Amino acid sequence: MPIPPNVLASDPADLELSPDAMRAMGEAVVHRAVAHLASLPEQPSRGDVDAAALCRTMREPAPEEGAPLDGLLDRLFDEWIPRSFTTTSPGYLAYIPGGGVYPAALADFIADTTNRYTGIWQAAPALVQLEANALEWLRDWMGFPATARGLFTTGGSMAMFNAIAAARERHLGPEIRRGTIYVSTQGHHCIAKAARLAGIAHDRVRSIPVDAAYRMQVDALAASIAADRAAGLEPFLVVSSAGTTNTGAVDPLDAIADLAAHEGMWHHVDGAYGAFFHAVPDLRPLLAGLPRADSLTLDPHKGMFLPYGTGALLVRDGEALRALHSSTAGYLPPNQDEFHDPAQYGPELSRGFPGLRVWLSLKLYGAARYRAAIAEKRALALWAADAVARIPGIVMDAAPQLSLFAFHMEGPGLGTLEAQNRATRDLMEQVTRRGKVMVTGAQVGERFLGRVCVLSFRTRRAEMETAVAHLREAAAAILAGARA
Ligand SMILES: *Cc1c(COP(=O)(O)O)cnc(C)c1O
Numbered sequence: 001m002p003i004p005p006n007v008l009a010s011d012p013a014d015l016e017l018s019p020d021a022m023r024a025m026g027e028a029v030v031h032r033a034v035a036h037l038a039s040l041p042e043q044p045s046r047g048d049v050d051a052a053a054l055c056r057t058m059r060e061p062a063p064e065e066g067a068p069l070d071g072l073l074d075r076l077f078d079e080w081i082p083r084s085f086t087t088t089s090p091g092y093l094a095y096i097p098g099g100g101v102y103p104a105a106l107a108d109f110i111a112d113t114t115n116r117y118t119g120i121w122q123a124a125p126a127l128v129q130l131e132a133n134a135l136e137w138l139r140d141w142m143g144f145p146a147t148a149r150g151l152f153t154t155g156g157s158m159a160m161f162n163a164i165a166a167a168r169e170r171h172l173g174p175e176i177r178r179g180t181i182y183v184s185t186q187g188h189h190c191i192a193k194a195a196r197l198a199g200i201a202h203d204r205v206r207s208i209p210v211d212a213a214y215r216m217q218v219d220a221l222a223a224s225i226a227a228d229r230a231a232g233l234e235p236f237l238v239v240s241s242a243g244t245t246n247t248g249a250v251d252p253l254d255a256i257a258d259l260a261a262h263e264g265m266w267h268h269v270d271g272a273y274g275a276f277f278h279a280v281p282d283l284r285p286l287l288a289g290l291p292r293a294d295s296l297t298l299d300p301h302k303g304m305f306l307p308y309g310t311g312a313l314l315v316r317d318g319e320a321l322r323a324l325h326s327s328t329a330g331y332l333p334p335n336q337d338e339f340h341d342p343a344q345y346g347p348e349l350s351r352g353f354p355g356l357r358v359w360l361s362l363k364l365y366g367a368a369r370y371r372a373a374i375a376e377k378r379a380l381a382l383w384a385a386d387a388v389a390r391i392p393g394i395v396m397d398a399a400p401q402l403s404l405f406a407f408h409m410e411g412p413g414l415g416t417l418e419a420q421n422r423a424t425r426d427l428m429e430q431v432t433r434r435g436k437v438m439v440t441g442a443q444v445g446e447r448f449l450g451r452v453c454v455l456s457f458r459t460r461r462a463e464m465e466t467a468v469a470h471l472r473e474a475a476a477a478i479l480a481g482a483r484a
Helices: 019-038 052-058 069-080 102-114 125-141 156-171 190-197 218-230 253-263 275-279 281-287 318-325 354-365 367-389 417-433 461-483
Strands: 149-153 179-184 205-208 234-241 266-271 295-298 311-315 394-398 404-409 441-444 447-453
Touching: 019 069, 019 102, 102 354, 125 149, 125 275, 125 311, 125 354, 149 156, 149 318, 149 354, 156 179, 156 190, 156 234, 156 266, 156 295, 156 311, 156 318, 179 190, 179 218, 190 205, 205 218, 218 234, 218 253, 234 253, 253 266, 266 275, 275 281, 275 295, 275 367, 281 367, 311 318, 354 367, 367 394, 367 404, 367 447, 367 461, 394 447, 404 417, 404 461, 417 441, 417 447, 417 461
Parallel strands: 179 205, 179 234, 234 266, 266 295
Antiparallel strands: 149 311, 295 311, 394 404, 404 447, 441 447
């Protein structure tokens, strides 16, 4: 259906659209979006992001008059969306992928058009119950007890912020200056940001060394805690990683849980990348100890393949989360205890409806398909890591613990660390430039590591074969250049 020419009413104060206009506009958007998704395999894995000049030309004052939707969609889909990392691409193996399942977009559309108020239970009880169900499904997958409560956030970073604030509130109360936090050198940078937001300054965040597999050294952790206690400080929180972003390392969660329990400290596990592997019973041993955490970051926009905008936090003793956030106001209904109430467990009052995209995606696919897809991503990573380890010139630094592996280049003519770092950077760039897969590296200490992370639901065996072939060809070219 074409979009009617005059979708806007002649009365300038009337913003309502006719049913026909709404249908036509919706169909136009769905048509463009689905065509875009259908063309993903042909799109370059990284669009042309050399767009500073374009961005300068895009600056404009707020338009006085409205413009037709068609023209706006043309510019979005033809000019602006392609000039980005193609994070939806089946070949997206950079950073931590996810993909963005289509049902979540439908849920967002429903949530936005019906626009119900899910901040407090009384305003939309059945809808809030759907969100509560979705949180309980995550809780069960993670092996957390019935006392646990959760919160959907906009991402893993905001989950971390709420976790640190909850731990601080429980352990330090008003005495926050003496409190100290422990995280490995490989911990995500959002931990330091979240600590600062939660009132814990930089000089109270300790960086613990890692072993050869990039996992936190528990002895060093214990020593650091003891030193701080001796100095009169108050160690209250260990943040460990269930899959680091750099190399995919899983810290010794069980040993850290033991130490935290012995020390009377809160143990938060950052599972933004890796937690959803715990949804697959066969893979649980890889994350042994995870269910013992006091709190856990999950990122459904990674491991549940949702579009960006959904993280989650689980807190073992739900009362600790509630103690941080619960409050009342004369203009609100009184708090109730029987049902989940997002505003009592999170910092927001008015909010979107993040639970619906989680709920609808899971109801539509079912948990079995999710488990199959997650398990397949790990199997693909194991297969690819094995093949990449055999490529001449490539040395494996981190075999996949979950679905991420890291490596660097060595060889004749690449005798110095500097030359190896340059060659590894070049390897990532050459592979990405070929347009079929996108890979990124990470500076880890002195070394620049290449890495491959398999976590988009769209990534299947064919893309991994391409990735291995392109790594092999690019490595050969770089070695030939280094020898010459
Ligand atoms: C992605 C990630 C984060 C941050 O989560 P966002 O959703 O990007 O805010 C934190 N920790 C790890 C290990 C991650 O992979």
